[in-house]
Amino acid sequence: MAKWLVKTEPSECSIDDFAKAENQIIPWDGVRNYQARNFLKEMSEGDEVFVYHSSCRHIGIAGIVRVVKSSYPDPTQFRADSPYHDPKSTRENPRWQAVDMAFVRKLERLIPLDGIKSMQGLEGLPLIRRGNRLSVMPVTEEQWRIILASA
DNA sequence: GCCAACGTTGGC
């Protein structure tokens, strides 16, 4: 079972939104970066995912969700009224993918970015690499264990 | 295929 991390602005979609959502499921759509999309395609049902809150007051990992539906064409790319609309994408050859994720739990205390940066053994984690902008990334079992051990 | 210009991300 693979592990992942996704970034989100909590004003858009937070771990609390997962807890409150119908069936506690939210489609993870609107990803418009090829590298991130390729990781979405690799996700399988049951994979666990850290939810990282970015661009906000308390930056860090706030909770855990789980993939409940593996990748499918992101419907927002076809909607002319969506901010995620991509006029170059077609139904026959869709560019962008989404997955469905479900709430697992909120961490009792957020794991702050500073803490993550100071942990030993996370050197390979894209999140803490300088200038990194990847919004969907793999997390190794070892990295997952190290991060959770601090929670 | 190169690369400058531009828009976006995201921490501070």
Add this chain to the structure above:
DNA sequence: GCCAACGTTGGC
């Protein structure tokens, strides 16, 4: 609000 870093676009 600032700005460094990065990805994308488009002219050539």
